[in-house]
Structures are given as structure tokens and as C-alpha cells.
Amino acid sequence: MTIDATFWVAVSFFIFFGGLVYLRVPQKINTTLIEEISKIKKELNEAEKLKVESKNLLSNYESKIDKSKKEVQDILNLARKDSEKSILETTEKFHKIMENKKINLEQKINQMKNNSIKEIKNISVKISINAVEHLLKNSIDKSRLEKLYSNSYNQAKASLKNIRI
Numbered sequence: 001m002t003i004d005a006t007f008w009v010a011v012s013f014f015i016f017f018g019g020l021v022y023l024r025v026p027q028k029i030n031t032t033l034i035e036e037i038s039k040i041k042k043e044l045n046e047a048e049k050l051k052v053e054s055k056n057l058l059s060n061y062e063s064k065i066d067k068s069k070k071e072v073q074d075i076l077n078l079a080r081k082d083s084e085k086s087i088l089e090t091t092e093k094f095h096k097i098m099e100n101k102k103i104n105l106e107q108k109i110n111q112m113k114n115n116s117i118k119e120i121k122n123i124s125v126k127i128s129i130n131a132v133e134h135l136l137k138n139s140i141d142k143s144r145l146e147k148l149y150s151n152s153y154n155q156a157k158a159s160l161k162n163i164r165i
Contacts, residue, residue, distance in 0.1 A: 120159075120160075121160065124156050124159055126161070128152055128153075128156055131148070131152050132149065132152070
């Protein structure tokens with residue numbers, strides 16, 4: 001039998017595998033792989049927990065955003081109502097003030113009218129008295145005096161009637 005290179009390759013192959021088994025290399029590789037697998041599982045579990053936690057945070061923030069949007073809308077509606085109410089109150093106050101000013105002006109106009117009428121009456125009475133005095137001083141004739149008196153009296157009546165209108 002001849003020993004060729006194939007035989008020595010086979011022998012060295014078995015020795016090599018025997019050495020590997022003797023040194024427990026497959027077990028060490030297996031435990032290293034198991035450890036790496038467990039680390040990856042832990043990281044996956046951790047990532048899953050973080051994912052669930054981030055979903056919870058996202059839903060919380062979305063609900064807070066929805067609540068804040070609703071609050072903002074409520075605040076805007078309340079502000080709109082308050083401003084409308086304020087505008088109505090201001091408009092009402094303005095109209096009341098204008099009405100009061102109108103009433104005051106009408107009263108002043110009436111008072112001025114009454115004062116003017118009194119002044120006209122007083123002036124017409126003074127003019128009549130002066131005319132009568134003048135007639136009495138200058139006239140000797142009684143009939144002439146009565147005629148002037150009646151004319152003056154009629155003129156004063158006509159003047160007062162025109163003023164009252």
C-alpha cells in the first residue's frame with residue numbers, strides 16, 4: 001500500500017477536527033452565537049418597548065394637541081362673543097348719549113325760543129308805551145289819540161300772532 005498525499009490530507013483533516021473538538025471550539029462558537037442571539041433579542045425587545053412607549057407618547061401628544069386646538073377654538077369663540085357684546089354695549093351707550101344730547105339741544109332751543117318771544121313781547125310793550133307817551137305828549141286831540149292807540153294795539157296784536165306761529 002502506498003501512502004499518498006490524499007491519505008495525509010485525510011489524516012491531517014481528522015487531526016484538525018479532533019483538535020477542534022478537544023479544544024471545544026464548536027461549543028465556544030455555539031455559546032458565542034447564543035450570547036449574540038440573546039443580545040440581539042434583548043435589543044429587539046428594548047426596541048419594541050421603545051416603539052410602544054413612543055406610540056403612547058405620540059398618542060398623548062396628539063390628544064394634547066387636539067385638546068389645545070379645542071381650547072383655542074373655545075377661547076376664540078368666547079373672545080368673539082365678548083367683542084360683539086362690547087360693540088353692542090358701546091353702540092347702545094353711544095345712542096343713549098346722542099339721544100340725551102338731542103333732548104338737551106331741543107330743550108335749549110325751546111328755552112331760547114321762549115326767551116326770544118319774551119324779549120319781543122317786552123320790546124313791543126316798550127315800543128307801545130313809548131308810542132303812547134309820545135302821542136300823549138304831542139297830541140291834543142282825543143279822537144286822534146284813540147285812533148293811534150287802536151292802530152298801535154292792532155299792530156302789536158298782529159306782531160304777536162306772527163311771532164307765535
